[in-house]
Amino acid sequence: xxxxxxxxxxxxxxxxxxxxxxxxxxxxxxxxxxxxxxxxxxxxxxxxxxxxxxxxxxxxxxxxxxxxxxxxxxxxxxxxxxxxxxxxxxxxxxxxxxxxxxxx
Amino acid sequence: xxxxxxxxxxxxxxxxxxxxxxxxxxxxxxxxxxxxxxxxxxxxxxxxxxxxxxxxxxxxxxxxxxxxxxxxxxxxxxxxxxxxxxxxxxxxxxxxxxxxxxxxxxxxxxxxxxxxxxxxxxxxxxxxxxxxxxxxxxxxxxxxxxxxxxxxxxxxxxxxxxxxxxxxxxxxx
Numbered sequence: 052x053x054x055x056x057x058x059x060x061x062x063x064x065x066x067x068x069x070x071x072x073x074x075x076x077x078x079x080x081x082x083x084x085x086x087x088x089x090x091x092x093x094x095x096x097x098x099x100x101x102x103x104x105x106x107x108x109x110x111x112x113x114x115x116x117x118x119x120x121x122x123x124x125x126x127x128x129x130x131x132x133x134x135x136x137x138x139x140x141x142x143x144x145x146x147x148x149x150x151x152x153x154x155x
Numbered sequence: 156x157x158x159x160x161x162x163x164x165x166x167x168x169x170x171x172x173x174x175x176x177x178x179x180x181x182x183x184x185x186x187x188x189x190x191x192x193x194x195x196x197x198x199x200x201x202x203x204x205x206x207x208x209x210x211x212x213x214x215x216x217x218x219x220x221x222x223x224x225x226x227x228x229x230x231x232x233x234x235x236x237x238x239x240x241x242x243x244x245x246x247x248x249x250x251x252x253x254x255x256x257x258x259x260x261x262x263x264x265x266x267x268x269x270x271x272x273x274x275x276x277x278x279x280x281x282x283x284x285x286x287x288x289x290x291x292x293x294x295x296x297x298x299x300x301x302x303x304x305x306x307x308x309x310x311x312x313x314x315x316x317x318x319x320x321x322x323x324x325x326x327x328x
Contacts (some may be wrong), residue, residue: 052173054158054161055160055161056271056273056290057271057273058267058271059164059168060205061264061266062200062263063168063171063172065259065262065263065266066322067172067175067260068177068262069255069258069262070172070175070176070255070260071175071179072254072255072258073179073251073252073255074171074178074179074262076247076250076251076255077179077180077243077247077248077251078179078240079243080184080240080244082184082188082226082230082233082234082241083184083187085180085226086178086179086187086188086191086226087179088223089191089195089218090178090179090194092165092192093192093194093195093218093315095200096198096214098163098193098199100202100205100207100210102203104207104279104281105271106271106272106273107275107303108274108276108277108278108279109274109278109279109288110296111281111285111289111296112282112284112296113288113315114207114209114281115286115289115290115298115301117209117249118213118286118290119211119301119305120211121214121218121220121303122217122308122309123219123305123308124217124222125217125221125222126308126312127312128222128226128310129225129312129313129316130223130231130315130316130319132225132226132228132229132316133315133316133317133319133320134319135229135230135233136229136233136320139248141325142227145233145234148202149212150169152186
């Protein structure tokens with residue numbers, strides 16, 4: 052309790068992961084689902100950094116994984132939002148239940 | 156007695172988790188995005204607490220300054236932001252809470268029972284100089300190849316976004 056160890060940090064990131072999971076399960080709006088995915092990716096980043104700092108301090112591999120995940124998350128968010136905007140143009144809705152067809 | 160560092164950690168964690176829960180449960184989509192913004196700032200604070208200033212700066216620049224602003228713009232383009240989103244059905248909330256609780260309990264149990272081999276080597280050097288040298292190094296533990304691949308990915312994503320979101324002229328579709 053006194054000293055913060057890697058276990059405490061892993062509990063926080065696990066809780067954040069499942070909060071994002073809850074959002075992914077309950078939300079039906081594509082933008083809010085994307086926000087839940089961002090929370091999940093952030094919890095993974097915390098894990099990488101914590102493992103790197105506490106278990107393998109001689110290398111920086113976890114830091115680089117975090118940097119690349121942040122980069123790819125930015126690309127993913129941009130592509131997802133352009134798809135959402137295009138979908139909104141053709142369906143006037145961004146609810147996943149309204150977007151069940153694969154063909155326009 | 157807890158020292159200042161642990162108190163700070165608990166405060167940051169409580170902030171991250173509270174704002175995260177609010178971000179996934181708020182019924183107004185714009186408020187949800189703002190809570191997500193606070194949660195991401197809390198995660199940057201956690202990186203500062205871990206003494207990883209560079210990662211914290213990247214987190215603030217890319218997530219808070221980039222992705223959340225993008226999300227807010229797309230909310231403005233696609234939603235009436237004052238409207239409340241429909242409430243999820245009771246059954247969906249119930250089963251989501253159930254599965255999330257069990258998943259969390261299982262993972263927490265695994266973390267609690269695992270003995271992590273904490274390294275005592277005091278060689279962790281995440282200075283910007285070290286990160287930059289290693290990122291562009293071609294030696295062992297160098298990350299020049301992923302760096303180049305990710306730059307191609309960013310270019311592809313940029314072109315892909317423009318092509319997808321481009322307005323097609325009427326009659327062409």
